[in-house]
Amino acid sequence: MDERHGSARRGAVKGDRTNLAERDPLSSLPEELAARMVGWGEPSWRGRQWFEWLWRHGVDDYDAITVWPKSLRQAMAARAPFQRGRVFAAQMARDGTVKWLLEWPDGERVETVYLPHPWGDAVCISTQVGCNMGCRFCASGLVRRVRNLTAGEMLEQVRVAWEWAARHGRRLGRIDLMGIGEPLDNWAEVERWLELVHRPEGFGFSYRHITLSTAGVVPAIDRLAERGWPLTLAISLHAPDDALRTRLMPLNRAYPLAELLPAAARFAHRTGRRVTFEYALLAGVNDAPEQAVALAQRLRGIPCHVNLIPWNPVPEHPFRPTPPERVRAFQERVQAYGISCTIRKEMGQAIEAACGQLRRRAKEAQPSP
Numbered sequence: 001m002d003e004r005h006g007s008a009r010r011g012a013v014k015g016d017r018t019n020l021a022e023r024d025p026l027s028s029l030p031e032e033l034a035a036r037m038v039g040w041g042e043p044s045w046r047g048r049q050w051f052e053w054l055w056r057h058g059v060d061d062y063d064a065i066t067v068w069p070k071s072l073r074q075a076m077a078a079r080a081p082f083q084r085g086r087v088f089a090a091q092m093a094r095d096g097t098v099k100w101l102l103e104w105p106d107g108e109r110v111e112t113v114y115l116p117h118p119w120g121d122a123v124c125i126s127t128q129v130g131c132n133m134g135c136r137f138c139a140s141g142l143v144r145r146v147r148n149l150t151a152g153e154m155l156e157q158v159r160v161a162w163e164w165a166a167r168h169g170r171r172l173g174r175i176d177l178m179g180i181g182e183p184l185d186n187w188a189e190v191e192r193w194l195e196l197v198h199r200p201e202g203f204g205f206s207y208r209h210i211t212l213s214t215a216g217v218v219p220a221i222d223r224l225a226e227r228g229w230p231l232t233l234a235i236s237l238h239a240p241d242d243a244l245r246t247r248l249m250p251l252n253r254a255y256p257l258a259e260l261l262p263a264a265a266r267f268a269h270r271t272g273r274r275v276t277f278e279y280a281l282l283a284g285v286n287d288a289p290e291q292a293v294a295l296a297q298r299l300r301g302i303p304c305h306v307n308l309i310p311w312n313p314v315p316e317h318p319f320r321p322t323p324p325e326r327v328r329a330f331q332e333r334v335q336a337y338g339i340s341c342t343i344r345k346e347m348g349q350a351i352e353a354a355c356g357q358l359r360r361r362a363k364e365a366q367p368s369p
């Protein structure tokens, strides 16, 4: 087995959770902040205020927390310093899609994409710097994982989008974990982020408005199912059989369809939420009529929805998009088996919305003003 996929299999659930949450206020739950306040001789409700001002008010330093006495603000700067990410570069497309390249204090960068929709705006966030899954069609897969993002760094991406929406009279309604990285290869921090983002003292996001996209890390899918959060699980499938899927997504060697699809069914039954299967159509690779039939037959019995994705070309990869009429024919074949199947509307092509593209191109870019 390829070493990186072996390590994904072994490390996926335990993850490499650090003690950052204890040190970094941006990765801390309100009750953890309250406990720290108590330890410093302050009332515990100061912890809730701390969380609120970090996230609802988005303060950059303690001096801006005007409900605190000056002595506390000064003491906190020494007790628990924090540093937010910064927008290193930004692009906006005519369709309203905005892409930010965020830089963390250690100099690492990730992409965050804002997607305006008539039915509610969404932000697509990254979960790792780079990705070890090596999917053959993915721009992010060209950059190996440098490190995991912390829960606070993931929440920072939500804050940037939230504040942009507020400044432009819009409302952020959905979060997709579909940017750079495999969320379930960073399970511990993603699990913590899912708790943080839901807290009413902060953004208060309903789990129903969150989609977690995975290449299929089976043990972590089961861990997620155990939590019972009714979020949408989107599994990148892209092939109806193991031979092709392994060719496109090497992780399939570790977690073949015989393990992945039952895990998807368990998630659906545990949470009451149907699973979304993502299927990027690649001309001449996975878009044949018989592959549509094979896909539908494999998914029968799983409460699910198939999302067909017209391929967004990446210069470094050889794949070509499937013509629109062939996309529709594929959809009709899947639907004929009683499986819900839609075609995703592509947005942001003008600004290279495929993950990983801005990051690589920005290596020589100037910081945004």
Ligand code: SF4
Binding pocket: 131, 132, 133, 134, 135, 138, 139, 140, 141, 179, 180, 181, 182, 214, 215, 236, 355
């Ligand atoms: S598709 Fe997702 S899991 Fe696969 S290489 Fe790209 S970022 Fe990683």
